[in-house]
Amino acid sequence: MEKKELLYEGKAKKLYATEDENLVISEFKDDLTAFNGEKKSSEVGKGALNNKISTELFKLLEKNGIPTHFVKMLDDNHMLHKKVDVILIEVIVRNIATGSLTRNLGIEDGTVLPFTLVEFDYKNDELGDPKLNDQHALILGLVDFQDELDKLRRMARQVNDILKPYFAQKGLNLVDFKLEFGKDKEGNIILIDEISPDNCRFWDMKSGEKMDKDRFRQGLGGVTVAYEQVLNRILGK
Ligand code: C5P
Missing domain, CATH: 3.30.200.20 (Phosphorylase Kinase; domain 1)
Incomplete structure (x- = not known):
């Protein structure tokens, strides 16, 4: 192709x-x-x-x-x-508090959340990707029905239920991640974009070392070395 x-x-x-x-x-x-x-x-x-x-x-x-x-x-x-019609909602899934959650709500960094938190951000660079509630999403016409928002949440939790234990087996805490969804030509909601250290946070379970884009955000260096380690763990190397 x-x-x-x-x-x-x-x-x-x-x-x-x-x-x-x-x-x-x-x-x-x-x-x-x-x-x-x-x-x-x-x-x-x-x-x-x-x-x-x-x-x-x-x-x-x-x-x-x-x-x-x-x-x-x-x-x-x-x-x-x-090819899909992109749904302009970034679905954020969090297991451990860090990043904007600690900044916005004052929850201490590293706090294990009592349950998995799913949030919606409006995928809009001009507005700086603001937080959305369900009513905002419906008023903006980002989806047609409440059912679709429920489906996004359900699918995001299912992804977490698969990925969190998968990475735990590989010695990585899946701290949080961002998912995007779209509608295929039959109108089915499917997962799109990418799932990588650019849009997930991984913390090494032993050392606590950050193995994701926070290395770049926080100027820690060793960005590609960390990404390569994530790939090697996935491949079982
Ligand atoms: O910055 P924040 O704490 O809200 O990010 C939560 C998660 O979503 C992180 O894993 C981050 O990498 C991801 N994210 C993203 N793209 C954005 C916002 C957040 O991939 N625009």
């Missing part, structure tokens, strides 16, 4: 058309951004690592009954996937 015209360029990926109107190709870029694009850099190999990690995790989720847009990895930086 060949890349045709560029459809869209995001912060971490470029999206290309293919000869099949129902399939598109994502090119995973080496660019790193944080704080809504205010901090920018690039790390050689980061895109390929995220493509490989996402490929493994999409396969794992599909095997466990979660419908995703994944079709196949084409090469180091390219993934073939289904």
